[in-house]
């Protein structure tokens with residue numbers, strides 16, 4: 359299968375670089391987000407030991423008996439904290455739910471998994487580091503957009519971000535699945551940017567504007583970073599929230615699990631997502647009505663079946 363080149367950026371060039379390197383990084387991230395909407399990032403601040411510890415904790419959680427996991431499924435929170443069982447979330451335009459279960463952790467009010475003493479600490483450490491990396495990436499994006507470097511800061515520090523640990527569960531008898539059942543149906547992310555820690559198996563694909571699906575693979579400990587709909591909306595489509603999905607593996611591998619851990623960087627609910635004036639001109643008229651991040655999130659959670 360052919361591949362596309364997803365640009366690979368080194369975050370140290372921005373956080374520790376010279377003025378020229380920082381400028382270059384900002385232009386490179388902006389260009390990549392304007393073009394394919396995806397990059398991979400090295401030197402993001404999470405070492406391999408932390409990532410290994412995270413995957414151990416996540417695998418141990420999903421290996422707990424279903425009734426134990428369900429004690430962490432909290433009604434009324436639209437899956438935003440704790441456990442969400444199989445069959446609950448589907449992509450906006452899909453007919454059947456994704457083949458996954460997941461755990462979500464936010465800034466506060468997180469249930470503590472009593473059975474696993476390390477789970478809370480490791481997911482807490484990971485969310486903190488990803489938030490730090492995400493804030494640096496947003497600074498570079500602000501520079502690219504010719505906004506003050508700290509433009510996003512007041513809205514994202516202690517914002518509504520979510521760490522999601524996903525288990526794409528084994529399917530013993532794939533012949534019995536509905537034809538259109540997939541690990542994750544084609545979708546765009548809702549938030550500003552997503553930082554994805556390397557999955558345990560292949561499967562992630564992006565859709566190019568020409569309509570072709572291509573696999574996305576990060577090298578080693580690199581993370582994948584992509585634009586979500588909130589940033590696309592704010593920038594009047596200048597930065598692209600690219601459609602992506604997780605395909606099923608070949609039939610003989612459907613009996614194996616896949617794990618991945620995306621971090622959805624969300625602002626505070628009262629942030630305005632009104633299109634930036636600087637992104638409107640005669641060729642690019644304002645494409646979206648004004649809305650706040652909180653109102654927009656509510657709309658989208660209803661579409662994917664997490665909120666009534």
Ligand SMILES: O=C(O)CCC(=O)C(=O)O
Nearest residue numbers: 542547557562604618620
């Ligand atoms: O599992 C993956 O690799 C990607 C998951 C994803 O796109 C999502 O949860 O929004």
Ligand SMILES: [Fe+2]
Nearest residue numbers: 545546547602
């Ligand atoms: Fe996604």
